[in-house]
Amino acid sequence: MDPYHELNPQVSKQCESLRDEAHRFAAEVMRPGAAAIDRLDDPRSLTAPDSPLMQVFKAAYGLGYHSAAIPTHLGGLGLSPVGVHMLLEELGWGSAGITLSLVASSVPAMAMIADGRPELMETFVRPFAENRDASWIGCWALSELRHGSDHFLVGSDEFRYPTSGAQLVARVAGPDYLVNGSKASWITNGGIATHALCSVAIEPSKAAQGFLIIPLNLPGVSRGEQPRKMGQREMNQGALMFEDTRVPRHFMLKGEGFELEVVRMLAYAHSCMGAVITGTARAAYEEALEHAKRRRQGGRRICDHQLVQERLFEMFTEVEACRALSRAALIHNLEAATPSLEAAIAAKSYCTRTAFRIADTAMQLFGADGFTAGNLIEKLFRDARLSTVEQGTNEVLALAGARRIL
Ligand SMILES: Cc1cc2nc3c(=O)[nH]c(=O)nc-3n(C[C@H](O)[C@H](O)[C@H](O)COP(=O)(O)OP(=O)(O)OC[C@H]3O[C@@H](n4cnc5c(N)ncnc54)[C@H](O)[C@@H]3O)c2cc1C
Structure with a gap:
């Protein structure tokens, strides 16, 4: 346990009790859950509503751990940065795979908070942050079959289209974007997420890219292959496919580029x-x-x-x-x-x-x-x-x- 936390004036009593609660949760719920999942042969079994993964997720959501960094006025726990760090370290001690899945779930909400538009807060962020039964799960999707590292080389030629050809494309169609293409099988929570923050190339130019929030219950969305991995097997992953999926244009993040x-x-x-x-x-x-x-x-x-x-x-x-x-x-x-x-x-x-x-x-x-x-x-x-x-x-x-x- 973090031996010097008491010397840090930023660390309040609230953080300490949160850390102790998180440690108990990691020891009693996450480690046994992760060990049971590690022994499963078929990764697709993680997506069932009563799977060992979903049971741990529901328990973690019940404690609000998925919304640790989201401010209280938007329904989150609103922990201080030190509190968020303590929580993640304790949960990571219990299971890296499940904790990183919880972080991935929060990424679309954090991106929308940076965007700041009230309609996104009410449509996605607040319902996600206030959710306590893991029926709102997010994911973020950069990786595509032909683009792994490219998307992480921010600022490079590889990062920018059109030279390399995007595989997920959004075309303006009246009040919507019409989305076609796919994201790689490595998307964390890909088999269980309810909404995704997807990087897309925007037609007609394809030189323009954006982040589109896509509810995954829309017509034309399907789920693909789920990899069987050597480690972090308690993390669900899976491909996302889109065929003429209509997404409202205001679900595209705006502002910063x-x-x-x-x-x-x-x-x-x-x-x-x-x-x-x-x-x-x-x-x-x-x-x-x-x-x-x-x-x-x-x-x-x-x-x-x-x-x-x-x-x-x-x-x-x-x-x-x-x-x-x-x-x-x-x-x-x-x-x-x-x-x-x-x-x-x-x-x-x-x-x-x-x-x-x-x-x-x-x-x-x-x-x-x-x-x-x-x-x-x-x-x-x-x-x-x-x-x-x-x-x-x-x-x-x-x-x-x-x-x-x-
Ligand atoms: C557990 C796990 C969870 C993941 N979760 C997500 C997720 O939630 N969302 C998401 O979008 N993606 C996710 N990914 C995908 C992950 O981001 C990619 O696997 C990673 O970026 C590497 O891409 P790649 O596997 O295609 O390897 P490649 O890009 O094919 O790279 C292969 C090798 O070539 C090297 N290489 C490639 N390009 C260059 C270059 N320009 N210069 C020098 N060396 C280079 C790499 O270092 C690597 O050693 C996840 C992956 C894993 C394993």
Whole structure:
């Protein structure tokens, strides 16, 4: 548990009790739920209304965890940035996959809040934030079959159409957009979401892009393939397909321009991911620490061997660094008028890289025991590995970050 929180004057009693409640929820609901889902063979079984995933989602929504960063006047929990960070770290400790799904669910609402139009607040944001039975689930969709990294290289030629050809296109048709095309099978919540924030190319030019909010119960919407993954298997993902889907024109985000909207969205998503994966890193460190205190070799507990002590303290240091970096990025990106995508990328890529390194070291400390199916450390290792590609590969994000500091 965050050992220095009491030294931070920003951390109120309210945050502390929230963190304790979140930790109980992560331990008693999320970890067992995620472990049960991890053993399922068919990812499509997650979309059933009574699936283990939906049960955890309903419980999390019941506590308002999906709307942690949304202000109270719009129906959210309205936590301070430090409170949001604490919550995400605790939930990430319980399950990275489910927590990142909850974050993904909140992304369309956060983008609409930045847009600011009252009709979007009443049509989507408030019903989503006030929802307590997970019947409002959001997702955000940049990735397409032929465009993975391209969409994360903000500011580059690859990022801009028309050179590479968009696969989801919106054409003006009277009061609506007529939407045709598809989004990749990697869209988090793709099989369960009720509404999506989709990047689209706008015809006739295709040079123009925008973010369109698409209710997924509209005629012409269908769901596609759901990948079977090595890690974060408790996260539902799936393709979205659109055929002559009519979407009201005022559901297109306005104002800041597409590039800045992507920057704002990714600054939020990457900062949150840093916090969530700090929880995963801490979980791996704690597993290693407990194992090292328990397991005896050479007549001593393995934590009494100096080389093991050095590795444990290195892990402790790295968790502290993850927390500090991701917390700073999240505070900035929830508070400042101008987003810092570079700070968010630094947090996302450092925390995911570090979590994977910690999980790898922890596996080594477990010896053969670590490789047995059903051992938590083995799952954390798989979950952390995925995070280095999720939401943009760390290499590509470094290129996007470099563009912003040069
Ligand atoms: C668990 C998970 C959840 C996800 N959730 C979402 C979601 O909710 N919404 C969404 O839109 N997407 C989502 N994605 C998709 C994710 O954003 C992409 O997988 C990621 O951006 C990488 O794209 P790709 O898989 O197509 O790899 P590719 O783009 O094909 O890249 C393959 C390799 O080439 C490298 N590469 C590619 N282009 C360049 C370049 N220009 N310069 C240098 N190297 C390059 C990459 O670093 C990588 O190593 C998710 C993915 C995962 C794994």
